[in-house]
Amino acid sequence: MSYLLQSLADQQLKANLPTLHVGDIVKVHNRIVEGASERVQMFQGTIIALKEAGPATSITVRKTGAHGVGVERVFRVHSPRVETVEVLRHSKVRRAKLYFLRNRVGKKARLKQVRR
């Protein structure tokens, strides 16, 4: 890629974003536009997939919602609609995609926490 093209793509990136890892428990501050008003909604869960793609870098965050229903949302972390991503905890993981969590419920769906 030519350096000019690269620099233009890099301009789209957020400078203050923390380094994200698969297995991290994160709180995503998501900006929601409803007509004229705007508010920030939180989504807290585990990063089960991280797709590195320059400005299009995205994370898949999974949480267990009400009545044990799994909820997954994909965020483009560099999007202006995502205000910040807060990393709360890290987990010990041995693979790049944690899709196996989809087939687990309750205590089996936990990941071992690590300090970093």
Add this chain to the structure above:
Amino acid sequence: MKGLIGRKLGMTQIFNEKGVMIPVTVLEVGPCFVTQIKTPVNEGYAAIQLGFETVRERRLTRGERGHLDKTHTSPLRILREFRIDEAEVSDYRPGQKLLADLFSEGDLVDVVGISKGKGFQGGVKRHGFNRQPKTHGASDRTRAPGSAGAGSTPGRVYKGKRGPGHMGHERVTVQNLRVALVDPTRNLLAVRGAVPGPKNGLITVAAARKKAR
């Protein structure tokens, strides 16, 4: 009709003002220099000739150098002409430098490029012919072009009959691309969507001739 000469750098994605990610092609346009102004009085029509990419002087023929000396511009590799309105002639002066800020975000532009060469291709890829059956006794005919016409009458293949042949490497215009980003300091232009040709391919960008509804 204002226009610029440039090169295609490649594609990437950017966020627009609504926070939606859009695909864009990044073009390095200009600096372009006005090398000649054609007027109805002299040439019978109104146009500007632009030059792009400076080269060492000895790379040009004496004729080319003499032509550029008339406007006191540095040696330029590429010259292209853009038709303008007769009323616009006074907007330009010889030797004037044109940069990416000629366009602004939201403008509609037409981009002309030379498409990527595909070599000698069959009718299926080149013209979208249907394939023939792969089974039911068919052999070696799957991507064949089929019949080229009737028999004794007319007894020949009609001119212009589509068939296999050279594909790509032709002048292609893409109309009504929206300018998504202008970077005047580095002379970059990002247009929404794809642009014909390979990376580093020569392109011309001009204001859209037909306005989209």
